Amino acid sequence: MSFDLEKLIRPNIKKLTPYSSARDEFSGEAKVFLDANENSLGSPLTKWYNRYPDPHQRAIKEKLSVIKGIAAEHIFLGNGSDECIDLIFRSFCEPGKDNCIICPPTYGMYEVSAHINDVEVRKAPLLDDFQLDLVHLENLVDEHTKLIWLCSPNNPTGNALNRTDIEMVLNNFSGIVVVDEAYINFAKQKSFIQELADYPNLVVLQTLSKAWGLAGLRLGMAFASVAVIDILNKVKPPYNINQATQELVLKALEEVGQVNDMIRILVDMREALAEVFRSMPTVEKVYPSDANFLLVKIAEARKIYEFLLTKGIVLRDRSNVQLCEDCLRITIGTEKENTLLVDAMQDWYAAKP
């Protein structure tokens, strides 16, 4: 595999002179900031919010660097990993010309983002055991294939992809391989972040929306070579992570212990809930999960979904998704929420003739 990043970058991005913000051009100590057309009087909230945030989010990256065990220069932050996904398309894929490969059933934004960017989507569906079909994947690659999207643990199937399969793709594909690890904190498998030194074509995505419980703040992370991170930084909007998010995330990153406790509790509840569902008469299969949700194959999935809605309980109906026929995706809730769900399922069975 010969990897040439220069060949992968879109020509317009290679030539791009990025926007240089007022705060980019000044890096010393100053008392008076009259450079960015902010409101110098303050704001209705606190004075702090009248100022633009750090465009490079240095403080957060320093903390993440310690938590993740990787130098800050290998970290890019997006407004959710959804922004990272979009920026990766915009950086590498020429609209109307290049293509990407996804392995459905998988996270829907890869395809949506591809369409927004007018990038062809080629599909190598997962095998029946929800692992990669490496032969099919290889056959789809041509000279315009820039990206392969792998999601591990995968949404909505919940399983981690075989490590050796991911390595096989990394070793044999000369474009960018994105490994989306949104759910990695709930998995037994270890992250690919530590493999970045071995694979110049690897981008690992993670997020604070899942295990960290900060979906509302919108903070996604991309880990990659310095060269790839530089490209993403060139393309991103200057102030993509707002001040409130930066402040709150900095605080939250002090609480690794609390997050680990939540992960343990969620994983225990996941296994307990899986057992309860396995004992239900019309459940065909509860798939093993390395995430904070369960995929459950159950007769009359759509009807159950609608019945639960009448009880105010919302699941994700995946019954129309290929390979997930008759499946519901169930996020692990609080103890109380899980009990409400199980009780409502008993009501469903009781109401049946």
Ligand SMILES: Cc1ncc(COP(=O)(O)O)c(C=O)c1O
């Ligand atoms: C696999 C996967 N990747 C990325 C995301 C998006 O995460 P974020 O909230 O960081 O945009 C999700 C959200 O459900 C997801 O399931």
